[in-house]
Amino acid sequence: MSTIQVREYDLPDSYLYRSNIQNKLLKVWIPNENYIVLGRSNTPNNSLFVNNIIEDGIPVFKRPSGGETVLLTPNTIVISLAIRQSNFKGGKTYFDIINSKIVESLHELGINNVTLKGISDIAINDVKILGSALYQNKDVVFYHAVLNVSESTDLMERYIKHPTREPDYRKNRIHSEFVTSIVNENYNIDKRLIIRTLENHLHKISFP
Helix, strand or coil: CCCCCEEECCCCCCHHHHCCCCCEEEEEECCCCCEEEECCCCCHHHHECHHHHHHHCCCEEECCCCCCCEEECCCEEEEEEEEECCCCCCHHHHHHHHHHHHHHHHHHCCCCCEEEECCCEEEECCEEEEEEEEEECCCEEEEEEEEECCCCCHHHHHHECCCCCCCHHHCCCCHHHHECCCCCCCCCCCHHHHHHHHHHHHCCCCCC
16 A cells, blocks of 8 residues: 655644744745645545545645644635633634634625534535634644635545544535635635735634
8 A cells, every 4th residue: 555754744834833922823824835734633544545645746744733634725725823821721612712703804805604613614605615623732722724715626535535524514525515615605805815804803812
């Protein structure tokens, strides 16, 4: 069986959860190429079409946070936030507060029918547009999410197997039926404007 090298997570937002932060750090960024990022409990053989990854030379990383495998491309935006943890809260609290701010941002951009779904997703009309994951230790909470701006599901179908765990609202749908993008929903919004709007809302975030 073919094997691939899984790299330690060192993408541009990895410094956030390694930093000795006093309050919070935010980075909203666009990947410069295609990457696969495995969740903490994922393995290549269980989560990926390994031969396709090798054939296309796609770098594969494993992040410290939970959740399922994701595809990062220049047609996506990654939202990364590290928060100094003073009193431990459950992950759902962080997901709800942060993702609600992202929903506010998308509404401000004129994107309609955006809602929180599952534990950590955002959807348009019951179709996923953003997935997020969380890493916590005694000092820091590291949240990161992938917002699909214009990536088609073709690469997801080529590289990523159906997850072993899925939110209830997925209902066993394949990637092409479960995932959408801002462009696919007929919104043509410059990525720089999306980033600025997200930054404006997320910089104001506070936690009880």
